[in-house]
Amino acid sequence: MNYLHLDLQFFAADEKTEKATPKKRQDSRNKGQVPKSQDVNTGFLLLMVFGVLFLLGSQMKSTMTGMYEHAFQEYIHWDVTEMQVHTIFVEMTWEISKVLAPIMGVAIVAGIASNLLQVGIMFTGEPLKVDLKKLDPIQGAKKIFSARALVELVKSLLKITMVGSITFAIIWVNKDEMMLMSQKSVQAALAFFGNTTILMGLASALALLILSVIDYTYQRYDHEKNIRMSKKDIKDEHKNMEGDPQIKAKIKEKQRQMSASRMMSEVPDADVVITNPTHYAIAVKYSEDQGDAPYIVAKGVDFIALKIKEVAKANNVVTVENRSLARALYKNTEIDQPIDEQFYKAVAEILAYVYQLEKKI
Known part of the structure; x- marks a missing residue:
């Protein structure tokens, strides 16, 4: 029963039930894994393109018909020479470019805008990397018969049905007028079929945009x-970000040792060591170059206090016992920091005593 309980705990820890952390989201984004719908791109693109056709359609028609009129009125009489063919090619290309440029420009803007709307600014080459796992036929078969593939199939059928229904409905509504176009002029027929086509395009684009939402x-x-995480994943990520607790403890211990070693090297230059006398030791130094107040060069309790006193004794640094002052300095003053103003008088008296001993005054 205990083994079964442990197994259940193990599987529960591995179950991806937690929301992705910010780091997980950023890592997924760096790999190009972002939520994105191609239908947003398609719908927005069609809406913009047909919008341009609606606004500039008459001008485009005039340009195209003018190009044909010029071809059959002017070019047809030209001699077929290399120079004449080159001239015709350049002029025709320029006229066609004037028609296509607005459509191509709007299509590019629509494509960029729809992507920015969904994923923002993102540059990554991760999806372009060669991944041999993608060539695995078994994994490919699983994707074909997966739930996601079924959703895509349903979505595609729904798009075809919607666009087909809209197109049929518009044609059906205009069928009578469409039959009469054979009796109208070419200009009227072009205008009618152009407007009908634009109407079908705009309606289909709006339907696709609704579906894209x-x-x-x-x-x-x-x-x-897909980016959900298990509790174990979150713990591992936290451990990787913050560092293994054991390693962090070792680093802190090493830092303490280095700090203590550096602190001990300052003790020989101290003017006095104030002690508890057994539990506390505070090494104090006064230098006009360092400021107007004495400052602490080393402090410690128990074992470190004992080491400070040993170093002080070995280097002939005077040790003075003052229990209350030693405790107060340890609690209220940091290493390499000047002592607080409230301790000036007490420390000054001790330093005066030390200077007298050393015959400095």
Whole structure:
């Protein structure tokens, strides 16, 4: 029973039930794994392109018809020479470019805007890296028959149905007028079919945009599900970010040792060591170059206090016992910092006593 309980705990720890951490989200983004719907791109692109056709359609039609009129009125009479063919090619290319440039420009802007709207600014080459796992036929078969593939199939059928229904409905509404176009002029027929096409495009684009909202919501849900983490993953990530506790403890211990070693090297230069006398030891130094107040060069309790006193004795540094002052300095003053103003008088008296002993005054 104990083994079974441990197994259940192990599987529970590995179950991906937790929301992704900010680091996990950033790592996924760096790999190019972001929630994104292609339908947003498609719908936005179609809406912008057909919007341009709606606004500039008459001008484009005039440019195209003018190009044909010029071709059959002027070019048809030209001799077929290398120079004449080159001239025709350049002029035709320029006229066609004037028609296509607004459409291509808007398509590029729409593509960039729809991507920025979904994922923001992102540069990564991770998806371009060669991954041999993608060539695995078993994994490929699993993707084909996965739940995601089924969702994509349903989504594609829904798009085809929506666009087909909208197109059929518009044609059906205009069928009578469409039949009469054979009796109209070419200009009227072009205007009618152009407007009808733009209407079908705009309606289809709006329908795709509505569908893309649903698809983007699903893509976000699926992305959040895929980047979920287990409790063990979160602990491992925290451990990697903060460092292994044992390693951190060793580093801190090493830092304490280095700090103590550096502190001990300052004791020989101290003017006096104030002691408890057994538990506390505070090494004090006064130098006009360092400031107007004495400052602490070393302090410690128990074993470190004993080491400070040993170093002081070995270097002929005077040791003075003052229990209350030693405790107060230890608690209220840091190493390499001047003593607090409240201790000036007591420390000054001790330093005066030390200077007298050393015959400095």
